[in-house]
Amino acid sequence: xxxxxxxxxxxxxxxxxxxxxxxxxxxxxxxxxxxxxxxxxxxxxxxxxxxxxxxxxxxxxxxxxxxxxxxxxxxxxxxxxxxxxxxxxxxxxxxxxxxxxxxxxxxxxxxxxxxxxxxxxxxxxxxxxxxxxxxxxxxxxxxxxxxxxxxxxxxxxxxxxxxxxxxxxxxxxxxxxxxxxxxxxxxxxxxxxxxxxxxxxxx
Amino acid sequence: xxxxxxxxxxxxxxxxxxxxxxxxxxxxxxxxxxxxxxxxxxxxxxxxxxxxxxxxxxxxxxxxxxxxxxxxxxxxxxxxxxxxxxxxxxxxxxxxxxxxxxxxxxxxxxxxxxxxxxxxxxxxxxxxxxxxxxxxxxxxxxxxxxxxxxxxxxxxxxxxxxxxxxxxxxxxxxxxxxxxxxxxxxxxxxxxxxxxxxxxxxx
DNA sequence: AAGCGCATGTAAAGGGTTACATGATTGC
DNA sequence: GCAATCATGTAACCCTTTACATGCGCTT
Numbered sequence: 188x189x190x191x192x193x194x195x196x197x198x199x200x201x202x203x204x205x206x207x208x209x210x211x212x213x214x215x216x217x218x219x220x221x222x223x224x225x226x227x228x229x230x231x232x233x234x235x236x237x238x239x240x241x242x243x244x245x246x247x248x249x250x251x252x253x254x255x256x257x258x259x260x261x262x263x264x265x266x267x268x269x270x271x272x273x274x275x276x277x278x279x280x281x282x283x284x285x286x287x288x289x290x291x292x293x294x295x296x297x298x299x300x301x302x303x304x305x306x307x308x309x310x311x312x313x314x315x316x317x318x319x320x321x322x323x324x325x326x327x328x329x330x331x332x333x334x335x336x337x338x339x340x341x342x343x344x345x346x347x348x349x350x351x352x353x354x355x356x357x358x359x360x361x362x363x364x365x366x367x368x369x370x371x372x373x374x375x376x377x378x379x380x381x382x383x384x385x386x387x388x389x390x
Numbered sequence: 391x392x393x394x395x396x397x398x399x400x401x402x403x404x405x406x407x408x409x410x411x412x413x414x415x416x417x418x419x420x421x422x423x424x425x426x427x428x429x430x431x432x433x434x435x436x437x438x439x440x441x442x443x444x445x446x447x448x449x450x451x452x453x454x455x456x457x458x459x460x461x462x463x464x465x466x467x468x469x470x471x472x473x474x475x476x477x478x479x480x481x482x483x484x485x486x487x488x489x490x491x492x493x494x495x496x497x498x499x500x501x502x503x504x505x506x507x508x509x510x511x512x513x514x515x516x517x518x519x520x521x522x523x524x525x526x527x528x529x530x531x532x533x534x535x536x537x538x539x540x541x542x543x544x545x546x547x548x549x550x551x552x553x554x555x556x557x558x559x560x561x562x563x564x565x566x567x568x569x570x571x572x573x574x575x576x577x578x579x580x581x582x583x584x585x586x587x588x589x590x591x592x593x
Numbered sequence: 594a595a596g597c598g599c600a601t602g603t604a605a606a607g608g609g610t611t612a613c614a615t616g617a618t619t620g621c
Numbered sequence: 622g623c624a625a626t627c628a629t630g631t632a633a634c635c636c637t638t639t640a641c642a643t644g645c646g647c648t649t
Binding site for chain 1: 392395396399402418419421422423424463466467470471475476477478479480481482483484485486487488489490491492493494497501504505508531532533535536537538539540542543544546547549550551553554557558561562565566
């Protein structure tokens with residue numbers, strides 16, 4: 188459960204309301220840790236009850252800003268230094284790639300081309316953003332420096348994916364097109380499998 | 391909900407039991423789409439009820455293998471070609487990176503070094519695996535080719551992350567160590583929070 | 594006064610993990 | 622016979638999303 192710590196981390200920069208945090212999460216963290224407002228409001232309630240944050244001010248409309256407490260700040264720091272990193276990755280596009288052999292070559296080529304464009308577009312947007320930071324357009328605070336590091340990860344990740352998609356297009360064209368019908372028709376049942384394999388190893 | 395389609399995709403290769411699929415998910419897909427056995431058994435039940443898979447055979451012990459149906463095969467293919475790709479990424483290590491400014495420089499350096507090792511180790515393991523595939527050690531079926539493409543994504547992704555961690559170590563040493571002390575000394579407590587900014591916009 | 598965007602929430606359902614429970618077979 | 626492993630499942634809980642609901646304040 189990292190949403191808790193993500194919220195504490197953002198609040199470490201200064202007071203903010205649930206609404207602020209929702210937008211901040213979407214803009215800044217949406218790419219690596221999505222969170223919708225109901226979850227954020229609920230978590231803020233729990234954080235307040237645990238004494239890690241407290242109400243800072245009430246503003247116009249029903250606006251309610253929270254402030255991090257000493258205990259809260261200690262807790263983010265404990266998380267950052269002591270808690271084990273969870274390397275679990277969940278990425279639908281890569282799950283799909285395992286099943287590319289089930290696709291028609293033409294569909295696969297189109298798919299990979301769309302993916303390539305998506306990744307390189309995202310990488311480009313991040314590169315632009317990082318460039319602005321490097322020119323000091325967001326100041327030179329330590330928060331900004333951290334964000335610059337995060338942006339660099341995004342750039343490298345999405346560039347790697349764009350290059351992968353491009354590589355995969357070529358690889359598939361070479362290795363995955365067989366005599367595969369030009370008719371658009373394909374066999375009802377895929378290659379029947381070696382039956383059984385009850386306790387077989389795999390990989 | 392991609393677990394459903396992941397299971398169908400694996401079953402497209404041939405009949406398998408919940409137990410087989412659990413291990414297959416862990417070995418093959420654990421890195422991009424984790425799934426535990428209770429979730430898998432539950433989903434298999436739903437898939438069978440929906441007519442997308444059916445019981446193929448009962449084996450020793452209580453083993454119960456499923457086989458994909460024509461409707462199931464059509465459904466995976468529909469997913470692969472028609473369903474929009476969900477690019478949502480969830481990656482705790484990158485979430486953390488946004489909050490690096492809250493860490494002691496020494497702790498951060500240690501953290502980044504551990505991360506670098508983790509990523510380059512994982513990339514190396516995948517490279518070895520891909521090499522075996524390239525030497526034809528797993529045959530030359532279309533399934534194997536697909537897996538080779540997926541492995542390539544893993545290699546590139548983890549290599550990119552390893553290089554990022556290495557870059558971040560240098561960047562942090564240069565930009566994130568306060569007055570850039572050559573003394574190796576740093577203050578006990580990082581910058582006290584800028585108070586205030588109640589209703590401020592963000593980003 | 595109408596409409597939009599701000600701002601906060603609740604309810605219900607879905608997806609996913611952890612812990613618990615149980616029985617069958619194989620190998621020693 | 623005993624232990625290890627195969628194999629399946631249930632129950633409870635937690636995390637996350639979607640849909641619904643409401644009210645305030647600003648602009649036109």
